[in-house]
Amino acid sequence: xxxxxxxxxxxxxxxxxxxxxxxxxxxxxxxxxxxxxxxxxxxxxxxxxxxxxxxxxxxxxxxxxxxxxxxxxxxxxxxxxxxxxxxxxxxxxxxxxxxxxxxxxxxxxxxxxxxxxxxxxxxxxxxxxxxxxxxxxxxxxxxxxxxxxxxxxxxxxxxxxxxxxxxxxxxxxxxxxxxxxxxxxxxxxxxxxxxxxxxxxxxxxxxxxxxxxxxxxxxxxxxxxxxxxxxxxxxxxxxxxxxxxxxxxxxxxxxxxxxxxxxxxxxxxxxxxxxxxxxxxxxxxxxxxxxxxxxxxxxxxxxxxxxxxxxxxxxxxxxxxxxxxxxxxxxxxxxxxxxxxxxxxxxxxxxxxxxxxxxxxxxxxxxxxxxxxxxxxxxxxxxxxxxxxxxxxxxxxxxxxxxxxxxxxxxxxxxxxxxxxxxxxxxxxxxxxxxxxxxxxxxxxxxxxxxxxxxxxxxx
Ligand code: ARG
Numbered sequence: 419x420x421x422x423x424x425x426x427x428x429x430x431x432x433x434x435x436x437x438x439x440x441x442x443x444x445x446x447x448x449x450x451x452x453x454x455x456x457x458x459x460x461x462x463x464x465x466x467x468x469x470x471x472x473x474x475x476x477x478x479x480x481x482x483x484x485x486x487x488x489x490x491x492x493x494x495x496x497x498x499x500x501x502x503x504x505x506x507x508x509x510x511x512x513x514x515x516x517x518x519x520x521x522x523x524x525x526x527x528x529x530x531x532x533x534x535x536x537x538x539x540x541x542x543x544x545x546x547x548x549x550x551x552x553x554x555x556x557x558x559x560x561x562x563x564x565x566x567x568x569x570x571x572x573x574x575x576x577x578x579x580x581x582x583x584x585x586x587x588x589x590x591x592x593x594x595x596x597x598x599x600x601x602x603x604x605x606x607x608x609x610x611x612x613x614x615x616x617x618x619x620x621x622x623x624x625x626x627x628x629x630x631x632x633x634x635x636x637x638x639x640x641x642x643x644x645x646x647x648x649x650x651x652x653x654x655x656x657x658x659x660x661x662x663x664x665x666x667x668x669x670x671x672x673x674x675x676x677x678x679x680x681x682x683x684x685x686x687x688x689x690x691x692x693x694x695x696x697x698x699x700x701x702x703x704x705x706x707x708x709x710x711x712x713x714x715x716x717x718x719x720x721x722x723x724x725x726x727x728x729x730x731x732x733x734x735x736x737x738x739x740x741x742x743x744x745x746x747x748x749x750x751x752x753x754x755x756x757x758x759x760x761x762x763x764x765x766x767x768x769x770x771x772x773x774x775x776x777x778x779x780x781x782x783x784x785x786x787x788x789x790x791x792x793x794x795x796x797x798x799x800x801x802x803x804x805x806x807x808x809x810x811x812x813x814x815x816x817x818x819x820x821x822x823x824x825x826x827x828x829x830x831x832x833x834x835x836x837x838x839x840x841x842x843x844x845x846x847x848x849x850x851x852x853x854x855x856x857x858x859x860x861x862x863x864x865x866x867x868x869x870x871x872x873x874x875x876x877x878x
Pocket of ligand 1: 442446502528529532736738740741742
């Protein structure tokens, strides 16, 4: 005889190590609020279905509410021998209200219970994450609006390519985050389907009314198959995939911030409160926040791979393997939320070093394409223009002069099509202003993009 709730068919207690090995309460206790929410909805429905009396329902609900208060006051005694959050709460309920507590589990299994809990929990997490994405995007829009006219070098291959507006560069991150937001909104629809009522795997013989629990818990739809209901973890994998993409974006963004704060680039200033020093080198100010976010992306990618691997070999329906879904899922959600929070706090505080950026853009022949386009407008084929400008750049490298620093005579060595009007084209402003179309880097287009971004956020 054992003291386990399932101990009836057992003739010896479970091995002490096995009890610890199979328990999940250390990590699944964080589902307590959603577990209680689900149980209250279930009890409410059971009364309406005529399975519980009103007095029983009321005792169960009051008991669960008191347990929630106990947990939140730090007075709840979590017991590993009770395996998981579900059985800890149910056992405590029976302690408190007596045998009525044992009726709560009628028409339900831990299999549909846990699937319900995780979905309710993840739905809330997604909402917090969405709000953090919006906050970060607001910061990007404000910076882009303020710095639409600041010019920096744009890069390909990390080599100076063409001048771009610093605001335009920041709005590239805004676009990526908009897609991350959309993906999570879409994922949330599939998270928000109700497995409760699937019971262990086949449904239940009680006259449950799933429409009632669905409505009480705010689910968008009722899962249509009980076997699928208890075994589906697609929603968690999908969340980790969306979270991985968002972390990949934050990681790339981090890499740029790390480069830009280095003495070699020196493009931006990151306030001291987002950095730490070195215990040996007194001069150091290290960009720890972006470095950590870049590093933490690995945990989230790991969670995605872990969950895919967890699920790939499981026959229907529930298997204990599924208990392993929680830690990676929790960690992925925590990591994404905290990384977004750090970025949302940090981005409004970065300051571009306008002169350094400008000088870097001027130095790298960044207007070479503009000169080629100028010659195209004079009637030459683009390939020939490319070659002409290539010669001019070669001359510039040898003589230490940028294109805009050469005299008209120097430039005309390479083509007699070049006239006085060329200098307007070779300036940084001329270059960015010329890219004046939707999605281009001209500062007025950057301002238009900021306005579109603001409208997008306002409609959320
Ligand atoms: N702790 C379990 C889990 O996380 C709850 C469901 C247990 N069900 C069972 N049949 N053992 O998956």
